[in-house]
Structure formats: C-alpha cells, structure tokens
Amino acid sequence: MPRNYQEYFQVGKRAKVEMLLSDGGTFSDGAVITALSGDRLSVRLSRDELPEGALLHEKAPVSVRVGARGNGYTCRALVLSCREGEDLLMGLIEGVVAEDSRAYYRLQAEMPVTLYKMATGWKDCSVNRPLFPREDYLPRIVNISGGGLRAETEMELTPGDLVHVVFHLPLPEPKTVPVVAEVVQSESREDGYRPCYSAGMKYREINERDRDAVVAYVCNEEIKRLRLNRKEYLSLVNN
Known part of the structure; x- marks a missing residue:
C-alpha cells in the first residue's frame, strides 16, 4: 500500500x-x-x-x-x-x-452460517446455535471480507460449486446478509471424529448495501483491534 x-x-x-x-x-x-x-x-x-x-x-x-x-x-x-x-x-x-x-480487507472472525449447495440441495445449517459459537460448532465463518469469505463445514465443497450463504453480522442490531457465493478453493481435514472442509468463496450475488455493511463491519473491527493493540503496547512501554 x-x-x-x-x-x-x-x-x-x-x-x-x-x-x-x-x-x-x-x-x-x-x-x-x-x-x-x-x-x-x-x-x-x-x-x-x-x-x-x-x-x-x-x-x-x-x-x-x-x-x-x-x-x-x-x-x-x-x-x-x-x-x-x-x-x-x-x-x-x-x-x-x-x-x-x-x-478485500479480511477479518478473522467466528460466526455461525447457513450454507445451501444450490446444485444438490445439500444444506448445512447453524439454526438455533449461539451468535458466537464454540470451536466445535459447524458450519462457521472463519474469515470474511467485502469480496468473499472462508467457511468451515461438513458439506463437501469443490471449486466451482455455487452456495447460498446466510450469515448474521454481530452488530448491536444483528444484520442478516444473504449471498450467492462461488467456491474458489477447498481443502479437507479432520476435525476430531468428523470430516471438515475449509472453503474459500467469492460473492457472486450480493446486495451492494449488504456489501457496504460487511465492509464497514470489517473496517470497524480492525479499528477496534488496532486501538486494543495500541493500549497493550503502551501498557508494556509504561511498565
């Protein structure tokens, strides 16, 4: 930059x-x-x-x-x-x-998500799960930007798959964001006793107001983290 x-x-x-x-x-x-x-x-x-x-x-x-x-x-x-x-x-x-x-700012995040593979109707859903899930909850978003996201899921995903994605931005008034995303990269790994897929996706269809909300959320969270890091740094220096 x-x-x-x-x-x-x-x-x-x-x-x-x-x-x-x-x-x-x-x-x-x-x-x-x-x-x-x-x-x-x-x-x-x-x-x-x-x-x-x-x-x-x-x-x-x-x-x-x-x-x-x-x-x-x-x-x-x-x-x-x-x-x-x-x-x-x-x-x-x-x-x-x-x-x-x-x-394209990416934010490391943990939030539940509903995934629906459009070609097969396969659904991986986090309904009734907490807004900030434990590590063993799947599916979940692990990082997000205004251009795409990465999610971990039990659903097998391959590059080129189209997925209907619904997630909630954890704002004071939670905002529901529905998008259609295309899988651009996917890798499998073991998550304890079950298979898990880590899939990077880019948005194919998203309301621009929703995209602006995601970008604003990511930027605001980065500013908050910057402020926290600054406080921690000053604390170390002063001690």
Whole structure:
C-alpha cells in the first residue's frame, strides 16, 4: 500500500474523518486538510460539537477518507492532538488504500452460517446455535471480507460449486446478509471424529448495501483491534 501521503492529502482538499462511537457504531464528519508534514496530518472539522459518544481523543484510532465515492482513498490514523478550537492533528499509520480495495480487507472472525449447495440441495445449517459459537460448532465463518469469505463445514465443497450463504453480522442490531457465493478453493481435514472442509468463496450475488455493511463491519473491527493493540503496547512501554 502506498505511503506517499502528499499525493492524496493536499492542503485545502476536502476529507472525511471516521471515528468510533461508544455504542460500537461509527460517525463521519466532513473536514478540510490544513497541513501535512511527513505522516502528520492536520484537518479542520466541520462541526464545533461532535455527537454524544464520539470517541475522539488522543491516541484514538480514526480513518481519513478523501475523494469521491467510487474514486476515494482511505488511510488509518491515530489522533495526536484534539484540543478545542484547534485543528485535529493525526498521525497516519498505514498505507493509503483505494476505496474499492477495502472490500478485500479480511477479518478473522467466528460466526455461525447457513450454507445451501444450490446444485444438490445439500444444506448445512447453524439454526438455533449461539451468535458466537464454540470451536466445535459447524458450519462457521472463519474469515470474511467485502469480496468473499472462508467457511468451515461438513458439506463437501469443490471449486466451482455455487452456495447460498446466510450469515448474521454481530452488530448491536444483528444484520442478516444473504449471498450467492462461488467456491474458489477447498481443502479437507479432520476435525476430531468428523470430516471438515475449509472453503474459500467469492460473492457472486450480493446486495451492494449488504456489501457496504460487511465492509464497514470489517473496517470497524480492525479499528477496534488496532486501538486494543495500541493500549497493550503502551501498557508494556509504561511498565
């Protein structure tokens, strides 16, 4: 991912700063870039007051987006200074990612899923299983992105199979996402006393609003993990 920040974050350019909310959601505020020096980016937010629960403070993780929808770019950052009446100062910490490429961020996850092989009618279902399953529950998603997912299942899957997939994003209000996916890679392994197949799939049919929800979920979870890793790092340094 490119780190030539000056090509993307020019002074005077409009941007959006996305931050976490205390309830697990996100909030985006418009901004204007006021300065860039190396990886230090300053912006002036459009709002004098942020909504209640906005987690904007020193060392808080945020995302900065520039460009129009469909031709935009995003970079993750940590807040360095957010004093009232002053510009927001951030440290850019990763490469710049094209908005379309965010669909390929993969998140290690554990969530139950219903799989239905369309050619044979074979169904592998997790109905009435907990939202966060134990390791021995199958089928389950083990990683997910806006472009596809990997699932572990007792159903034998081979590349080219079409599968109807239904899963629930574990949001404050769980969202059901139905997709049609194509198996692109599959391998068998033993899972205790039963056969298990680990299958990588790409979405063939998905509502774009659902895809946006998956991408937002993945990005938000990555920001949360980044914040946790930052806290753990600072704890080690301070000790």
